[in-house]
Amino acid sequence: MSESLKQAVIDLCAEQGAEPLLICVCGSRSFGYAAPHSDYDVRFIYAFPPARYFSLTPPPEELRVEGADAVGYELGKFLRIAHKNGWNALEMLASPPLYSHACVEELRVLCQAALRPERAAHSLRHCAHTYLRHLQHLPTAEQAREKACKLLLGALRVLLAASYVLQHRKMYPLLMAELVRATGTPELCDIVAQLAACRAQGLTPAPELLAAAGKYCEQLEAALPELPPIDDTTPDATAMEAFYMHVVTQFSTL
Secondary structure, eight states: OHHHHHHHHHHHHHHHTOEEEEEEEETHHHHTOOOTTOOOEEEEEEEOOHHHHTSSSOOOSEEEOTTSSEEEEEHHHHHHHHHHOHHHHHHHHHSOEEEEOTTHHHHHHHHHHHOOHHHHHHHHHHHHHHHHHHHHTSOSSGGGHHHHHHHHHHHHHHHHHHHHHHHHSSOOOSSHHHHHHTTTOHHHHHHHHHHHHHHHHTOOOOHHHHHHHHHHHHHHHHHSOOOOOOOOOOOOOHHHHHHHHHHHHTGGGO
16 A cells, blocks of 8 residues: 555656655654554645745745645745754654655755754643544443544554653654653553554553543643743744755756
């Protein structure tokens, strides 16, 4: 499936006259808790030759593979996302690649430099609130437990990520197992391992397991320090702009 999606992205880029720079698998498959029926969430970055940027018809900032969850961002748009809030761009760059151009390693360094821990923690905590809000609206029936399992894993992951990025001042591990191991809390490691096993085997988690995971979500949320107001100052973008120009002008050699 992943190889066919990779080829679909390459074909779409060729059709548009773009060059793919990165094609990767994101979502639960990159976090390490996919279910057998989980979709393949593919994301990609692409660039156009210089002439396209000077055309009266601007190049598309997003491309989508029809009939699949495969979304791509033009390099300039991706850099703007990274410049504003580097964590989500770094997640994409840390995801398992199906294709990666040599310039992507420099892109990782630039995005890491753009990471602002407090801003990332604000955004990650907001993601956790979204997961937990969806959880509250689930019915209590047994068939809803599988969905609850995924939501709780998502909430735990982003809360752990917020804590990690504040403590270590760098990007957090993408794999859930590595991220939870960094807490040094055996009970939480066991809860996450059981939830991930339920997902992987298509099993329905016990209500007690879901309740224990929910309790840890509350504890992790309460343990986060009070965050300062979001800093809206714009970091220097000189390095990203230079990278963007270099990649585009070197299009013929990509």
